[in-house]
Amino acid sequence: AVEEVRRVYLPTAFSPNNDGRNDTFRPFVVTPNVQTVARFQVFDRWGGLVYERSDYLPQSTSDGWDGTARGEKLDVGQYTYVAKVLFIDGLVKEYSGSVRLIR
Numbered sequence: 125a126v127e128e129v130r131r132v133y134l135p136t137a138f139s140p141n142n143d144g145r146n147d148t149f150r151p152f153v154v155t156p157n158v159q160t161v162a163r164f165q166v167f168d169r170w171g172g173l174v175y176e177r178s179d180y181l182p183q184s185t186s187d188g189w190d191g192t193a194r195g196e197k198l199d200v201g202q203y204t205y206v207a208k209v210l211f212i213d214g215l216v217k218e219y220s221g222s223v224r225l226i227r
Contacts, residue, residue: 129157130157130211130215130217131153131154132151132152132153132154132158132182132207132209132217132219133151133152133153133154134149134150134151134152134205134207134219134221134223135149135152135223136221136222136223136224137223137224137225137226138191138223138224138225138226139225139226139227140190140191140192140225140227141227147190148187148188148189148190149166149188149189149191149205149223149225150164150182150187150188150189151164151182151207151209151219152182153182153183157211157212157213158182158209158210158211158212159210159211159212160179160180160181160182160209160210161177161178161179161180161181161182161207161208161209161210162178162179162208162209162210162216163176163177163178163179163206163207163208164176164177164178164189164205164206164207164208165205165206165207166189166203166204166205166223167203167204167205167206168193168198168203169201169202169203169204174189174193174198174203175189175193182209191225191227197227198225199225200224200225200226200227201224201225202222202223202224202225203222203223203224203225204220204221204222204223205219205220205221205222205223206218206219206220207219207220
């Protein structure tokens with residue numbers, strides 16, 4: 125039997141303070157079997173879309189949500205996300221949860 129390993133990690137908190145650590149919120153890929161992040165969305169507590177990105181490689185550190193929407197810094201608090209990840213074998217897996225924005 126072949127064991128399928130699909131490791132995608134989404135942090136539970138991030139701090140966009142430009143210190144070079146945890147400045148953006150994005151999916152992290154542990155194994156190199158991801159073809160693309162098909163869609164990544166972040167929502168505020170009222171369900172409003174604050175960030176969206178589609179069809180990109182998850183390895184880039186410049187990608188991800190920086191805690192802003194429409195050029196404005198958003199408040200500290202909980203935000204929800206949905207990430208659809210396309211693996212190289214064609215499987216699409218959805219990840220969802222919440223993340224805490226810390227300033």
